[in-house]
Amino acid sequence: MLRYVTTNDGKLTEAREYLGDEVTQFDYDYTEIQADDLGAVAAHGAREAYRRVDRPVLVDDAGLFVAGFDGFPGPYSSFVEDTLGVEAVWRLADSELDDCRASFRCVLAYCDGDPFDASPDPVDRADRAVAAATGARETESDGRAESVEGANNEPDPVKLFTGIVRGELVAPRGDGGFGYDPIFEYDGTTMAEMDAAEKNAVSHRGRALEKFAEWYAQR
Ligand code: ITT
Numbered sequence: 001m002l003r004y005v006t007t008n009d010g011k012l013t014e015a016r017e018y019l020g021d022e023v024t025q026f027d028y029d030y031t032e033i034q035a036d037d038l039g040a041v042a043a044h045g046a047r048e049a050y051r052r053v054d055r056p057v058l059v060d061d062a063g064l065f066v067a068g069f070d071g072f073p074g075p076y077s078s079f080v081e082d083t084l085g086v087e088a089v090w091r092l093a094d095s096e097l098d099d100c101r102a103s104f105r106c107v108l109a110y111c112d113g114d115p116f117d118a119s120p121d122p123v124d125r126a127d128r129a130v131a132a133a134t135g136a137r138e139t140e141s142d143g144r145a146e147s148v149e150g151a152n153n154e155p156d157p158v159k160l161f162t163g164i165v166r167g168e169l170v171a172p173r174g175d176g177g178f179g180y181d182p183i184f185e186y187d188g189t190t191m192a193e194m195d196a197a198e199k200n201a202v203s204h205r206g207r208a209l210e211k212f213a214e215w216y217a218q219r
Helices: 009-022 038-053 074-083 086-096 125-134 196-202 204-218
Strands: 002-005 023-026 057-066 101-111 159-169 184-186
Touching: 002 009, 002 038, 009 023, 009 057, 009 196, 009 204, 038 057, 038 074, 038 101, 038 125, 038 159, 057 074, 057 086, 057 204, 074 086, 086 159, 101 204, 125 159, 159 204, 196 204
Parallel strands: 002 023, 002 057
Antiparallel strands: 057 101, 101 159, 159 184
16 A cells, blocks of 8 residues: 655646545655755655655655746745745736746656665756755766665665646646646646546646556556
């Protein structure tokens, strides 16, 4: 049984739509480290959640990246939703930007305490923060990442799966989904106008879940 680590019921609904009864919710508010990278946040959370529950865990960290705002709110999406609200983000974009292109990103971080090839692999300069958080590191010999096993106080390896969907911010429409869904339009339809299956077919989370499911089936 896989623990989907989230306080957000909307995420669980979408994960279940994809992974079925294989997942149960682990309603745990893991420490969100200050990082510009969703992968680093998710990896840190996965390791912490695994230590807490001692069972395989999957952490889901997501965010809205508005191109005209240099990716803001990005990793701060949750804080911005709680403080400004989704409609204010739309009003701000509408008044300040000519181009309202945006993307949703989702990173799933898996940890079960056993060794495997951690992400990223190979490590490049931009990935160093993620590498530190996932337990992947460069070897002297070929620069490729190697997994770090849980023994000897080494961090448990974490595997990352990323999904991105590109769309556009629009005035709020629809009452499905959650979070920024009403203001995010993909191919003429906001994500709040889609049901969970339709959203998963095109969404950042659906794409990350698809990659995870393929890997997990082999594991
Ligand atoms: P957990 O951390 O407990 O999983 P959360 O809702 O805080 O729950 P995130 O930090 O990943 O999750 O989400 C960042 C923000 O992005 C938050 O405001 C969410 O509502 C929003 N968000 C995440 N996925 C989304 C999606 O698929 N559609 C719309 N908004 C989403």
